[in-house]
Structures are given as structure tokens and as C-alpha cells.
Amino acid sequence: MSGRKTLRTDVAIVGGGIVGASAALALRRMGIGVVLLERDLCGSRSSGVNYGGVRRQGRPVSQLPLAQRAHRIWGNLRETIGTDGEYLRSGHFKIARSEADMASLERYRAQSRDFDLGLELISDARLRERCPWLGTRAVGGSLCAEDGQANPRLVSPAFALAAQRAGAQIFERHKVDEVAHDGQAFILRSGNALEVHAPALLNCAGAWAGPIATEFGEEVPLQSGHPAMAVTEPLPFFMNWSLGVEGGGIYCRQVARGNLVLGGGGKGIALDADRARSDRDAIASLSVQAIELLPALRHAHFIRTWSGTEGYLPDRQPVLGPSRTTPGLFHGFGFSGAGFQIGPAAGEVLAELVRDGRSSTPIDAFSIERFFPEETTTSPP
Amino acid sequence: MTAPSSFSALQPVVVGAGPAGVRAAQALVAHGLRPVVIDEASRAGGQIYRRPPSSLAERSANVLYGFEARRADAVHTAFDALRERIDYRADSLVWNAQGGRLDVLHGPTRSTSSVPYGQLIVATGATDRVLPVPGWTLPGVYTLGGAQVALKFQGCAIGQRVVFMGTGPLLYLVAYQYAKAGAKVAAVLDTSRLADQLAATPAMLRQPAVFAKGVYYVAWLRAHGVALHGGVRPLRVLGDATENRVAGVAWHDGQEERTLACDAVGFGYALRSETQLADLLGCRFEFAPLHRAHLPVRDAAGRSSVRGVYLAGDGAGIMGADAAEWAGERAALALLADGGAAIDAARAAMLERKLHKLGAFRQGLERAFPVPHDWAAHAPDELVVCRCENITAGTLRQTVAENGADEMNRLKALSRVGMGRCQGRMCGVAAAEILAHATGQPVQQVGRLRGQAPIKPIPIHLANTAPSTEGAGA
Numbered sequence: 049m050s051g052r053k054t055l056r057t058d059v060a061i062v063g064g065g066i067v068g069a070s071a072a073l074a075l076r077r078m079g080i081g082v083v084l085l086e087r088d089l090c091g092s093r094s095s096g097v098n099y100g101g102v103r104r105q106g107r108p109v110s111q112l113p114l115a116q117r118a119h120r121i122w123g124n125l126r127e128t129i130g131t132d133g134e135y136l137r138s139g140h141f142k143i144a145r146s147e148a149d150m151a152s153l154e155r156y157r158a159q160s161r162d163f164d165l166g167l168e169l170i171s172d173a174r175l176r177e178r179c180p181w182l183g184t185r186a187v188g189g190s191l192c193a194e195d196g197q198a199n200p201r202l203v204s205p206a207f208a209l210a211a212q213r214a215g216a217q218i219f220e221r222h223k224v225d226e227v228a229h230d231g232q233a234f235i236l237r238s239g240n241a242l243e244v245h246a247p248a249l250l251n252c253a254g255a256w257a258g259p260i261a262t263e264f265g266e267e268v269p270l271q272s273g274h275p276a277m278a279v280t281e282p283l284p285f286f287m288n289w290s291l292g293v294e295g296g297g298i299y300c301r302q303v304a305r306g307n308l309v310l311g312g313g314g315k316g317i318a319l320d321a322d323r324a325r326s327d328r329d330a331i332a333s334l335s336v337q338a339i340e341l342l343p344a345l346r347h348a349h350f351i352r353t354w355s356g357t358e359g360y361l362p363d364r365q366p367v368l369g370p371s372r373t374t375p376g377l378f379h380g381f382g383f384s385g386a387g388f389q390i391g392p393a394a395g396e397v398l399a400e401l402v403r404d405g406r407s408s409t410p411i412d413a414f415s416i417e418r419f420f421p422e423e424t425t426t427s428p429p
Numbered sequence: 430m431t432a433p434s435s436f437s438a439l440q441p442v443v444v445g446a447g448p449a450g451v452r453a454a455q456a457l458v459a460h461g462l463r464p465v466v467i468d469e470a471s472r473a474g475g476q477i478y479r480r481p482p483s484s485l486a487e488r489s490a491n492v493l494y495g496f497e498a499r500r501a502d503a504v505h506t507a508f509d510a511l512r513e514r515i516d517y518r519a520d521s522l523v524w525n526a527q528g529g530r531l532d533v534l535h536g537p538t539r540s541t542s543s544v545p546y547g548q549l550i551v552a553t554g555a556t557d558r559v560l561p562v563p564g565w566t567l568p569g570v571y572t573l574g575g576a577q578v579a580l581k582f583q584g585c586a587i588g589q590r591v592v593f594m595g596t597g598p599l600l601y602l603v604a605y606q607y608a609k610a611g612a613k614v615a616a617v618l619d620t621s622r623l624a625d626q627l628a629a630t631p632a633m634l635r636q637p638a639v640f641a642k643g644v645y646y647v648a649w650l651r652a653h654g655v656a657l658h659g660g661v662r663p664l665r666v667l668g669d670a671t672e673n674r675v676a677g678v679a680w681h682d683g684q685e686e687r688t689l690a691c692d693a694v695g696f697g698y699a700l701r702s703e704t705q706l707a708d709l710l711g712c713r714f715e716f717a718p719l720h721r722a723h724l725p726v727r728d729a730a731g732r733s734s735v736r737g738v739y740l741a742g743d744g745a746g747i748m749g750a751d752a753a754e755w756a757g758e759r760a761a762l763a764l765l766a767d768g769g770a771a772i773d774a775a776r777a778a779m780l781e782r783k784l785h786k787l788g789a790f791r792q793g794l795e796r797a798f799p800v801p802h803d804w805a806a807h808a809p810d811e812l813v814v815c816r817c818e819n820i821t822a823g824t825l826r827q828t829v830a831e832n833g834a835d836e837m838n839r840l841k842a843l844s845r846v847g848m849g850r851c852q853g854r855m856c857g858v859a860a861a862e863i864l865a866h867a868t869g870q871p872v873q874q875v876g877r878l879r880g881q882a883p884i885k886p887i888p889i890h891l892a893n894t895a896p897s898t899e900g901a902g903a
């Protein structure tokens with residue numbers, strides 16, 4: 049009755065964030081057909097509004113193989129997506145505010161020794177010498193010289209554009225309203241506009257991936273979170289490093305124009321299912337911590353605050369891997385506030401899973417099975 | 430009269446002490462309430478009836494407001510009479526709204542506080558609508574509003590020999606005020622044509638008194654030898670290389686390029702509503718063709734789409750000062766009625782009728798002084814559209830061509846337009862016109878920049894309104 053278009057392809061992807069878009073790109077490079085449906089604009093959600101930290105340091109060791117793989121992709125960003133996205137290996141410095149924090153950073157260095165992160169511990173006089181702008185609460189820290197930062201507003205849409213140039217069919221402003229499997233293929237419907245049939249489906253819907261998983265009998269405890277972000281007016285350039293704090297709470301970096309971008313936990317407020325903004329208390333908490341970390345900020349102005357909607361799982365690890373119920377379905381969601389750096393590698397892993405049924409990077413820690421412990425022993429029908 | 434009990438919990442708050450806010454507060458007080466009135470300016474009056482700081486020797490209302498002197502006096506007197514019966518916060522910027530509370534930055538004491546409200550009337554007014562022209566960033570170029578503020582507020586002119594350029598009723602008014610104040614007005618350059626004005630006359634005769642004033646300003650200027658040119662296309666502001674300031678203007682008169690020497694320029698294309706607060710409050714917006722802008726929707730009484738939030742005055746659509754007074758009072762009556770107070774229904778209906786009637790006049794005005802719809806087509810690539818971020822028209826077009834941006838927020842994300850201190854308040858209109866033109870869409874299609882706190886930049890150490898022990902982050 050309507051002019052609904054039907055497309056048949058090898059792989060259908062829901063979600064044009066950095067994960068879905070980089071999966072599309074990787075699949076195209078393998079010569080595999082891709083249709084990607086994005087409800088809004090590619091890279092307009094978490095992937096386009098995040099803080100822009102591109103760091104491996106501080107990640108759980110289980111994520112480091114993925115993070116290392118992503119590190120190589122970031123290193124070739126321009127060749128991969130056609131823009132540098134303001135990506136800089138400017139160094140990521142994790143600050144210790146006590147001797148206990150310092151000890152914890154040292155332990156992390158030992159744990160991650162196999163991964164060649166090149167962590168350098170800095171404290172006391174050397175700390176003051178290298179960063180005179182740091183507030184007095186910092187007693188030291190750990191520098192990962194090859195970690196850095198990028199502009200998510202530019203990088204994430206660019207992954208989608210690159211995938212499109214490589215032949216992926218990308219439909220923006222096409223919300224997937226229905227997913228089903230008819231015994232042969234997945235069928236995705238977007239209103240009366242489009243129907244996609246494909247033997248493989250990637251669930252890359254970010255914070256909204258839960259209902260798709262549930263559709264296939266895999267309900268997981270995915271929750272939305274909204275980290276608070278703020279940016280100052282441009283200030284004279286003084287800081288190369290992207291800063292984090294051991295134990296969390298605040299992070300900040302200075303962009304080439306001089307603006308400082310700050311972020312922190314604390315709860316943003318959801319405006320609706322899709323959008324969020326920084327909460328008043330979160331802004332307050334950011335302001336206190338920012339001045340403590342960088343006293344020079346005292347007289348600077350916030351010109352803008354914002355937030356985003358990100359999917360969190362209780363153990364703060366993503367779900368990345370095959371469905372436990374439905375062959376051909378692969379999940380890549382729930383990056384729990386840290387998917388920007390590993391997103392491009394997660395995309396490649398998803399593409400490998402489609403092609404080979406396995407990934408060359410260990411992803412066992414991210415299996416959806418972990419949410420169904422009592423059922424894992426039952427044998428398949 | 431006493432307020433019904435449903436008001437006892439929290440006072441209503443009025444943001445903005447222009448004509449709309451003052452009349453709203455007055456109606457609330459008349460019904461026994463004690464509203465909080467918050468205004469960024471140091472004295473009440475709003476844009477049009479802006480009062481000079483009391484430190485400057487008082488000039489008479491006649492000198493300051495001309496034909497509007499009586500109305501200005503009336504609004505000021507009404508406000509002064511309210512002072513004891515309202516909780517008035519001057520010099521106070523509302524920079525954020527969330528969860529039934531407004532965050533307010535008090536300038537003189539450099540402190541912020543959080544003001545709860547039961548009901549809220551948003552009467553935040555307007556600022557100039559800016560469509561830039563090459564050279565507009567030179568020292569000596571002002572918006573029309575800025576030029577008028579300099580005169581009214583500081584008692585000084587922007588230059589000795591001034592050109593006024595753009596369109597809208599304010600163009601002639603400000604030129605007139607400058608000429609009366611003794612400045613030399615070198616010319617008034619109007620992008621709209623005499624034919625537009627003639628065609629709009631019947632509609633504008635719906636408000637004969639206002640129309641007559643407009644006619645009077647034009648006639649006065651002409652009689653005093655001020656050159657008035659219609660149907661022009663501004664080309665650029667000419668700079669003086671040695672002093673790096675305005676030396677003249679160049680425009681196209683339909684046949685040829687013309688230039689004129691001057692030392693200051695006032696320009697603007699009527700006004701645009703200040704809508705960020707309504708946006709932060711979650712009000713629903715729609716495109717309003719008459720205003721060529723996305724505006725918060727309201728019913729005839731001023732109720733927004735959000736319960737307890739009312740909209741009045743230019744902040745919800747440019748209707749002028751008289752309408753602002755009526756709309757302010759009407760919104761207050763709606764607030765009162767919604768809270769269960771007995772109001773004068775006949776008065777409310779009369780206000781609505783007056784506002785409705787003015788609608789036809791506004792259509793006439795838009796017809797007489799249309800925004801030059803071909804502005805974007807003529808804006809050269811090197812024209813700086815966003816001065817905070819130094820973004821040119823060419824960069825915007827390139828972003829469209831290379832990245833397929835077809836919507837304002839995406840254009841902002843990719844190009845940085847509207848990302849600076851003004852958050853798009855100044856450059857947003859022009860950027861939307863460029864985007865619409867570059868993508869071949871009507872301007873309503875390109876959407877609007879989403880509002881984000883703070884409404885204006887705030888010092889970081891003052892952002893700490895409500896210290897929180899919560900931390901722990903991503």
C-alpha cells in the first residue's frame with residue numbers, strides 16, 4: 049500500500065555511532081554488503097558529544113587488547129576516514145591526589161606491563177617543573193605519552209561518511225521500529241519507508257540497544273547515564289595533556305583554540321529518552337573540582353554545558369560479541385562511558401565476527417553470556 | 430483581593446522587567462501575590478524604555494523616549510509603585526533553569542543563587558536580528574539596538590556622521606533619534622522597497638497611531654535633508670586602513686554601486702526573540718512564518734506547552750512594546766486563573782482581542798520591511814558570519830558541500846558556528862539563512878540551535894550554586 053522500499057544485503061546495522069559506523073566501514077573493506085540505519089544523524093549521540101578522550105590508560109586489562117587495536121586505527125585516522133578529526137597524541141596524564149592514588153597508579157603500570165603503554169610515573173619536583181599550572185592537591189601522576197584526544201563531533205560522523213564512500217548504504221533519519229527474524233533473515237522496518245532483509249544483524253544502538261537484545265530473548269541490565277560536560281571560553285594555551293584523575297570525578301583537556309573541555313561523572317538529567325543535559329549539581333561539582341585541579345580556571349567562564357546519553361552495564365564492560373540465542377546477530381553496545389577510544393576496534397571486531405565467526409582480538413570478557421550464568425550450561429537444541 | 434490558597438506554596442516568578450514583565454507583575458500584585466521579578470538590567474524598563482543609570486544626570490523622558498515618553502513614564506511609574514510589593518532582583522541574569530528552580534547570577538556581588546518558582550512568566554524580550562555585511566566587524570559598526578542603547582543609556586552617539594542600514598521600523602526610528610540628538614545622519618539605507626511599504630499600508634492602518642509615527646519619522650528625516658534610499662543591497666562597510674575603523678559604506682542601488690563616507694554604521698534587520706530560557710524550560714517550539722523564526726508556542730493567553738510556564742512579549746515573537754504590555758498582563762491573568770483566582774474575564778478577553786488585532790498589523794510590517802530573502806545568495810564566501818569563532822560564509826558552505834550538513838545543530842558541530850561566547854544568539858539567524866540557501870531548503874527546514882546552559886557565560890567559580898558531594902565518574 050505504501051512506497052516502502054525493500055533492500056536485501058549481507059549485513060544490517062542498527063545505529064550510526066562510532067561503533068556501528070566503523071563496523072560498516074570495516075565490512076565494506078572486506079567487500080561485504082552493508083545497510084546501516086540511523087534514527088537521527090550518524091554520530092549525533094554519545095559518539096558525537098563525548099569528551100573526546102582517546103586513552104588506553106586506566107582501562108581494565110581485559111579491554112587493553114581492544115584498546116591497542118584501536119590505538120593503531122587512531123594512528124592511521126586520516127588514511128582511514130579522510131580527516132584527522134583534531135586527533136592528537138598529546139599525552140594523557142592521570143593525576144594522583146594522595147600517596148594511595150600513586151600506589152594504585154603504580155600497580156596499574158605493573159598490571160598492564162604486557163601491553164606496552166609506556167606509562168611514566170611523575171611526582172614531586174618533576175611534577176611541579178613539568179606542570180606548574182597544576183593545583184596543589186596533585187601529588188603526582190602517570191603519563192601515557194601516546195594517549196591523547198580528538199574532536200568527537202568531527203571524528204564520529206567522519207566514520208559514517210567514510211563507510212558511505214566505501215559503499216555502505218547509510219540511511220539517516222531512519223529509525224528501526226521493528227526487528228524480527230523470519231527463519232532465514234533478519235527483517236528491519238523503518239516506518240513505511242524502508243525494509244531491510246539481511247542474514248546478519250549488528251546491534252549497535254548504544255544506550256537504546258536493550259530492546260533489540262530483548263527482542264531476541266537477551267534482556268540485559270543496560271542503563272542510561274549522562275556524564276556532564278562543560279567548556280570554557282578560549283584561554284591562553286597552557287596545557288598539552290588530557291588530564292584525568294585516579295578514582296574518577298573530573299577530566300579536562302585544552303583544544304588548540306584554547307577552550308578547556310571538562311567532563312565528569314555526576315548525573316546529568318535526561319530530558320527524554322533521547323536527550324540529556326548537564327545537571328545543576330553536576331555543573332557545580334565540576335566547577336569546584338576544576339578550580340582545585342587548575343587554579344587558573346578560577347576566573348575563566350563556562351560558555352556552554354551539555355551531556356549525552358550513554359549505555360552502562362553494571363560491570364562497566366560492553367557487550368561485544370555474538371548473540372547467545374540467534375545466529376547471525378552480533379551485539380556491540382554498552383560501552384559504559386569509555387567507547388570512543390575503543391569504538392573503531394569494536395567495529396572491526398564485529399566485522400570479523402560476521403565474516404569469520406570469530407575475532408582475532410580477545411573479547412571473552414564482553415560476552416553477553418555473563419548475564420545469563422545459570423543458563424550457559426544448557427546444551428543447544 | 431487575596432490570593433487563593435493554591436499560591437501559598439511558592440511565589441510566581443517573572444523573568445524580564447520590560448513592558449511585558451512589568452505589566453505581568455502589576456497584575457499579579459493586584460491579585461494579592463508578591464512575585465519575584467528578575468532582570469539582568471540594573472533598572473526596570475526593558476529595551477525600549479531602558480533607563481539610564483541613576484548616576485547619569487536624569488534626562489527628561491521626552492528627550493529619551495520621544496513619542497514613547499508617556500508610555501515609558503507609565504511603565505516606569507507602574508513599576509516604581511510595585512517596588513515595595515514585589516521581590517525585585519535587578520542586575521540578575523537567569524543562566525539556567527532546571528527542576529522548578531532558576532539559577533541566577535547577581536552581577537554586583539558576583540554570586541549565584543537558586544530561585545524556586547511555582548509559576549513562571551518568561552518575558553525575556555529581544556535583541557537585534559543581524560545579517561552581516563563585509564566589514565561589519567570594523568570598530569564603529571553597531572547594531573541598531575546597540576546604537577540606540579548608546580544614545581538612551583549612555584547619552585552618547587556612535588559617531589559624528591552615521592549611516593543606518595538594514596530594514597525594519599527601528600531603522601527610521603533610530604535614525605530619527607540620532608538626528609534629533611544632533612548627530613549627522615549621512616543616510617538611511619533600507620533593503621526593502623517603497624513598493625513593499627505601499628503594498629503594506631492597508632494592513633498597517635490597523636494601527637493608525639503607530640503607522641502615523643512611522644510616517645512622521647520618515648517625513649521628518651526627509652524634511653531635515655537626510656538621504657533615504659530604498660531597495661538597496663548593502664555591499665560592505667569600508668574601512669580606513671590607517672585607523673582601522675569605519676570610513677564609509679558601499680551599496681548597490683539596483684543600477685550601480687554607490688559609496689558614501691561616514692564614521693559609524695548602525696545596522697540591523699528588525700529583532701529576534703530571546704528564547705533560550707523557554708528552551709531550557711522545555712517549551713515546545715514551532716516555526717512561525719511571520720517571524721521567520723522557530724518560537725516557543727503559546728496559546729492566546731500566553732500559556733506555553735509546559736504547565737506553569739507562561740510566555741509574554743517579544744521573547745515569544747516580536748510584537749512590539751504595546752503588545753508586550755498587553756501580553757504581559759494577559760499571561761499574568763492566565764497564571765492567576767489557572768491557580769484558581771477570580772479574574773476579570775472581560776479584561777482578559779479584551780487584551781486577547783487587542784493582541785489578535787495587532788497580528789494583522791505585524792503582517793503588514795513584515796510585508797513593508799521584509800528580511801532580504803536573497804541575503805544569503807549575495808553573502809560572499811569571505812564574509813565572517815560568526816565573530817566569536819571567526820567562521821565565514823564560505824566555511825559554512827564548504828561544510829554543507831563536504832559533509833552534507835543540512836540542519837543547524839549538525840552545522841554547528843562540524844563548523845563551530847555558534848559555538849562561542851554568544852552561543853549563536855547573534856550569528857544564528859545568518860547561519861540559518863546560509864544553510865537554507867546552500868542546501869536549497871526553506872529556512873524552517875534547517876531547524877534551530879538547541880539551547881544550552883549557561884544562557885550567557887558565567888564565571889566558573891560562580892557556577893557552584895549548589896555544592897554537591899556527588900562525584901564519581903566516567
Ligand SMILES: Cc1cc2nc3c(=O)[nH]c(=O)nc-3n(C[C@H](O)[C@H](O)[C@H](O)COP(=O)(O)OP(=O)(O)OC[C@H]3O[C@@H](n4cnc5c(N)ncnc54)[C@H](O)[C@@H]3O)c2cc1C
Pocket residue numbers: 062063064065066067068085086087088089090091092093094095096097098099100101102103222223224225252253254255256257274275276277311355356357358380381382383384385386387388389390391903
Ligand atoms: C558525555 C560523554 C562523555 C564521554 N567521554 C568519553 C571519552 O572521553 N572517551 C571515551 O572513550 N568514551 C567516552 N564516552 C563514551 C563514548 O562516547 C561511547 O561509549 C561511544 O560513543 C558509544 O558509541 P556507540 O556507537 O555505541 O553509541 P552511540 O554513539 O550512542 O550510537 C548509537 C546510535 O544508535 C542510534 N539508534 C538507537 N536506536 C536506534 C533505532 N531503533 N534505530 C536507528 N538508530 C538507532 C542512535 O541514534 C545513535 O546514533 C563518553 C560518553 C558521553 C555520553
Ligand SMILES: Cc1cc2nc3c(=O)[nH]c(=O)nc-3n(C[C@H](O)[C@H](O)[C@H](O)COP(=O)(O)OP(=O)(O)OC[C@H]3O[C@@H](n4cnc5c(N)ncnc54)[C@H](O)[C@@H]3O)c2cc1C
Pocket residue numbers: 444445446447448449450467468469470474475476477478521522523524552553554555556557573574575577578599602700703706741742743744748749750751753884
Ligand atoms: C535594542 C532595542 C531597541 C528597541 N527600540 C525600540 C523603539 O525605539 N521603539 C519600539 O517601539 N520598539 C523598540 N524595540 C522593541 C521593543 O523594545 C520591544 O517591543 C519591547 O521592549 C518588548 O518588551 P518586552 O517586555 O517583551 O521585552 P524587553 O523590553 O526586551 O525586556 C526584556 C527584559 O528581560 C531581561 N532579560 C532577558 N533575558 C534575561 C535573563 N536570562 N535573565 C534576566 N533578565 C533577562 C532583559 O534584561 C530585559 O530587561 C527595541 C528593541 C530592542 C532590542
